[in-house]
Amino acid sequence: MTYFSPTDLIINPDGSSYHLAIRPDQLPDQLILVGDPERVPKVSQYFDRIDTQIHKREFVSHFGELGGRRLGVISSGIGADNVEIVLNELDALVNIDFETRLEKSVKKSLNLIRIGTSGSIQSDIPIDTFLVSEAAIGFDNLAQFYGFESDKMLSSDLLRDWCELIHYPLPVYGAQASSKLVDQFQMIPLHGFTLTAPGFYAPQGRTVRMNSMLPNFLQDIATHAFDGHLITNIEMETAAYYAFAASLGHEMISLNAILANRQTHEFSQDPEGQIQKLIELTLDSIASHNRP
Ligand code: R1P
Numbered sequence: 001m002t003y004f005s006p007t008d009l010i011i012n013p014d015g016s017s018y019h020l021a022i023r024p025d026q027l028p029d030q031l032i033l034v035g036d037p038e039r040v041p042k043v044s045q046y047f048d049r050i051d052t053q054i055h056k057r058e059f060v061s062h063f064g065e066l067g068g069r070r071l072g073v074i075s076s077g078i079g080a081d082n083v084e085i086v087l088n089e090l091d092a093l094v095n096i097d098f099e100t101r102l103e104k105s106v107k108k109s110l111n112l113i114r115i116g117t118s119g120s121i122q123s124d125i126p127i128d129t130f131l132v133s134e135a136a137i138g139f140d141n142l143a144q145f146y147g148f149e150s151d152k153m154l155s156s157d158l159l160r161d162w163c164e165l166i167h168y169p170l171p172v173y174g175a176q177a178s179s180k181l182v183d184q185f186q187m188i189p190l191h192g193f194t195l196t197a198p199g200f201y202a203p204q205g206r207t208v209r210m211n212s213m214l215p216n217f218l219q220d221i222a223t224h225a226f227d228g229h230l231i232t233n234i235e236m237e238t239a240a241y242y243a244f245a246a247s248l249g250h251e252m253i254s255l256n257a258i259l260a261n262r263q264t265h266e267f268s269q270d271p272e273g274q275i276q277k278l279i280e281l282t283l284d285s286i287a288s289h290n291r292p
């Protein structure tokens with residue numbers, strides 16, 4: 001079994017993972033992942049009890065119980081680079097023995113649900129709706145460092161052809177959601193194909209005072225179907241979550257509160273209310289799936 005050295009897998013003196021500061025004995029296997037650290041108490045306020053609260057940098061974790069099931073919520077901050085840290089450390093916490101630093105022979109699978117916000121790029125996907133990402137394409141540079149491997153990864157040949165159509169010069173990657181969790185969230189009628197951008201402004205077709213090198217980016221991705229699917233929405237984490245979860249053997253789904261419509265230029269009048277509704281829907285689903 002592979003051994004991980006103290007510089008490859010950094011463990012804090014209290015036995016917790018380097019950035020998340022979580023110990024293996026603390027981690028529930030049902031986790032909600034949010035971007036904003038301030039969203040963490042907005043989720044955990046619904047738990048029957050909170051037994052663990054941890055805060056390091058942008059990573060805030062609350063763990064507890066709901067309807068007899070242990071669960072937790074963790075914030076990642078913004079972006080795929082943070083997802084890289086979160087998923088590596090979550091996987092290490094369950095699949096590496098922190099005493100011996102050896103990979104465990106029997107692997108554990110986590111159930112991961114992102115509750116995030118996103119912008120629609122199709123005029124018929126309105127603001128103040130929820131959307132399940134069935135798959136996501138990542139424009140960040142993680143695939144240049146990781147050989148993501150899973151039957152959930154999208155075809156790199158098809159992605160290369162699509163990048164030509166949308167005039168995008170760099171390699172991209174893509175992966176699918178957990179089909180088990182897609183089934184669990186069938187009560188959300190809107191399902192789509194998500195683009196994960198490496199930034200909020202020009203990488204999502206927004207220019208404020210800086211011009212974009214790809215001025216037609218938004219129109220190009222909105223109108224050129226990938227493998228028969230039009231891209232529905234843009235955010236900043238989902239593709240990385242899907243690629244890591246698929247490669248490491250975890251179940252993952254990304255749920256989006258659509259706050260912006262980039263075609264009609266509308267933005268939600270009540271973003272916090274929308275996020276709260278999505279939190280309640282998600283926790284109801286987790287609680288009802290736990291009932292015998
Ligand atoms: C940008 O404002 C942030 O909002 C979206 C994007 O993915 C990015 O993280 O998600 P969250 O609301 O979950 O952070």
Ligand code: URA
Binds near residue numbers: 259
């Ligand atoms: N989050 C994003 O990343 N983009 C949007 O347009 C809205 C929320």
